[in-house]
Amino acid sequence: MQPSNGPMGGMRDRYVVTAAQMQAIESRVFAAGMPVAALMEKVAGLITQRVMAWRSIAQGPRVGILAGPGHNGGDALVVARELHLRGYQVAVYLPFERRKELTDRHAQYAASLGIEVSPDLAPVLAADWLVDGLFGFGLERPIEGALAEAIDQVNNSGKPIVSIDLPSGLHTDSGAVLGKAIRSTLTLCLGLWKRGLLLDRALDWVGQAELIDFDLPLADIQAILGPDPQLNRITAHLAQLPLNRSPATHKYEQGHLLVVAGSAVYMGAAFLAALGARSSGVGMLTVAVPASLKPWLVAQIPEALVVACPETDMGKIARVDLDLARYDAIACGCGLTREATPIVQAVWESDRPLVLDADGLNALAQLGWRDRQGPVVLTPHWGEFQRLFPNLVAQTSDRLELAQRAAQQTGAIVLLKGARTVVAEPGGQSWMVPESTPGLARGGSGDVLAGLLGGLVAQARPTALTDWGYWAATAAWWHAQAGIQAVQDRSILGVNGASLADGLLTVARQQTQALEKQS
Numbered sequence: 001m002q003p004s005n006g007p008m009g010g011m012r013d014r015y016v017v018t019a020a021q022m023q024a025i026e027s028r029v030f031a032a033g034m035p036v037a038a039l040m041e042k043v044a045g046l047i048t049q050r051v052m053a054w055r056s057i058a059q060g061p062r063v064g065i066l067a068g069p070g071h072n073g074g075d076a077l078v079v080a081r082e083l084h085l086r087g088y089q090v091a092v093y094l095p096f097e098r099r100k101e102l103t104d105r106h107a108q109y110a111a112s113l114g115i116e117v118s119p120d121l122a123p124v125l126a127a128d129w130l131v132d133g134l135f136g137f138g139l140e141r142p143i144e145g146a147l148a149e150a151i152d153q154v155n156n157s158g159k160p161i162v163s164i165d166l167p168s169g170l171h172t173d174s175g176a177v178l179g180k181a182i183r184s185t186l187t188l189c190l191g192l193w194k195r196g197l198l199l200d201r202a203l204d205w206v207g208q209a210e211l212i213d214f215d216l217p218l219a220d221i222q223a224i225l226g227p228d229p230q231l232n233r234i235t236a237h238l239a240q241l242p243l244n245r246s247p248a249t250h251k252y253e254q255g256h257l258l259v260v261a262g263s264a265v266y267m268g269a270a271f272l273a274a275l276g277a278r279s280s281g282v283g284m285l286t287v288a289v290p291a292s293l294k295p296w297l298v299a300q301i302p303e304a305l306v307v308a309c310p311e312t313d314m315g316k317i318a319r320v321d322l323d324l325a326r327y328d329a330i331a332c333g334c335g336l337t338r339e340a341t342p343i344v345q346a347v348w349e350s351d352r353p354l355v356l357d358a359d360g361l362n363a364l365a366q367l368g369w370r371d372r373q374g375p376v377v378l379t380p381h382w383g384e385f386q387r388l389f390p391n392l393v394a395q396t397s398d399r400l401e402l403a404q405r406a407a408q409q410t411g412a413i414v415l416l417k418g419a420r421t422v423v424a425e426p427g428g429q430s431w432m433v434p435e436s437t438p439g440l441a442r443g444g445s446g447d448v449l450a451g452l453l454g455g456l457v458a459q460a461r462p463t464a465l466t467d468w469g470y471w472a473a474t475a476a477w478w479h480a481q482a483g484i485q486a487v488q489d490r491s492i493l494g495v496n497g498a499s500l501a502d503g504l505l506t507v508a509r510q511q512t513q514a515l516e517k518q519s
């Protein structure tokens with residue numbers, strides 16, 4: 001699942017940069033003596049290798065190259081030259097009179113080899129596949145006019161497109177479309193992951209994304225991002241799963257999670273949260289549900305201790321008569337219905353670590369934020385987030401920034417669910433989940449995550465807030481990987497509680513095997 005680009009690939013894979021940070025890192029490399037032209041050759045050589053593996057001459061002999069005025073265009077022109085020398089039929093679209101010097105020289109040399117280089121788009125549109133090297137992280141202003149029309153034609157051509165660094169027209173930091181953008185099939189991000197590529201709003205443009213690791217020195221990366229970067233892309237390398245277990249351990253040492261969930265209307269939510277919790281490996285699982293649900297739930301998940309709570313006429317939990325101090329963590333909210341306020345108040349008053357999801361969040365939006373003794377993890381989807389933080393939503397649409405501001409404002413860990421889930425903790429650390437599947441976009445997926453997260457923190461018992469953020473991000477990563485696994489096993493239609501639970505265990509096994517290989 002991980003891009004494996006050299007022995008250090010896994011290490012660089014975790015970093016996420018803005019355009020300014022990338023520029024600063026590259027400047028250090030150039031200042032240290034690496035010639036710009038030499039780096040361009042190296043990078044374009046790696047891109048060439050990758051695109052040749054993607055489309056061989058037999059699969060697509062005619063290649064159209066879109067080249068811009070800056071070094072993204074320079075990279076593209078070197079790729080054009082290399083593909084030409086290897087026997088592809090290459091045509092270059094270069095619609096800019098003014099170009100950076102290095103780019104200009106590559107354009108000249110490509111033309112001297114007999115490659116068709118022109119401001120005419122037609123030859124490029126006749127190709128089998130395209131390489132987009134119009135703009136990289138240097139895009140400064142919206143794409144308009146003739147170039148915007150050309151991008152429309154390219155997108156409407158339906159040809160497979162590989163973008164160099166990022167789809168031209170996407171803002172490197174925000175992932176927003178600046179006027180017009182190329183819709184890529186494959187994006188080869190150069191050196192370090194650009195922030196904008198990992199945000200939901202960019203996904204329809206990015207296509208499949210891969211990192212081309214060109215060996216940026218870790219010292220230069222860390223000089224700009226710090227030794228312990230604020231923003232991390234969470235991957236298999238970072239996820240410390242499954243949790244260590246001492247041979248002499250017993251069930252209470254492995255964490256005790258209380259799940260408070262379910263109602264007559266939303267019975268399944270309690271079961272799905274319990275499934276997620278069970279797959280986390282938690283030592284003891286107690287599930288508090290309305291009394292009438294107990295026989296059914298026990299039959300579904302016999303290893304859970306199911307507690308029958310007094311219920312209202314409508315089949316909702318009336319109160320939770322439990323000594324909450326006994327639990328290592330509480331996951332509350334799945335399927336409680338909108339009348340969950342007294343339940344949320346009760347768990348809020350305990351000092352136990354609390355994961356609040358679904359109706360727990362809706363109740364919190366009604367109650368308003370009050371300080372609490374124990375740590376809180378909020379796991380909203382976009383709708384719940386808007387209800388909880390209308391003031392923040394009015395300020396920005398950047399999901400990562402929103403999660404960060406919400407964490408700062410409340411002191412909670414905020415896990416904002418989406419196609420690419422983001423996690424932020426109040427101290428400023430945040431995490432982006434880089435891979436997932438739209439197979440997870442169906443009712444119930446989030447309940448499994450809430451249980452999984454609860455089970456994980458009940459075992460890991462983090463203390464520092466950064467560790468809380470890390471474990472929340474790990475749960476989100478694990479859940480997304482399980483979704484990907486479930487799609488592989490059961491098709492995109494087959495992601496459900498059972499296949500997700502199976503997927504969680506498969507991912508845990510893969511992690512164990514990867515660790516064994518390393519040691």
Ligand SMILES: NC(=O)C1=CN([C@@H]2O[C@H](COP(=O)(O)OP(=O)(O)OC[C@H]3O[C@@H](n4cnc5c(N)ncnc54)[C@H](O)[C@@H]3O)[C@@H](O)[C@H]2O)[C@@H](O)CC1
Nearest residue numbers: 036039040070071072135136137138139140141142165190
């Ligand atoms: N040169 C090197 O050695 C390396 C180059 N890389 C490549 O260099 C790229 C960054 O290069 P640059 O800084 O030259 O930036 P770009 O190639 O992204 O483009 C910047 C150029 O486009 C112009 N421009 C910006 N917005 C425009 C618009 N809307 N309409 C028309 N012109 C516009 C700017 O004035 C500038 O000339 C990276 O994305 C990557 O592809 C590196 O990633 C790897 C190392």
Ligand SMILES: Nc1ncnc2c1ncn2[C@@H]1O[C@H](COP(=O)(O)OP(=O)(O)O)[C@@H](O)[C@H]1O
Nearest residue numbers: 381418419436437438440441443444445446447
């Ligand atoms: N398009 C998508 N791609 C990847 N993951 C998705 C997508 N849509 C939803 N998800 C994931 O599925 C889960 C849905 O959770 P949620 O919205 O709470 O649904 P529910 O309450 O019905 O379980 C979240 O973990 C979210 O990140």
Ligand SMILES: [K+]
Nearest residue numbers: 135164166168
């Ligand atoms: K590009």
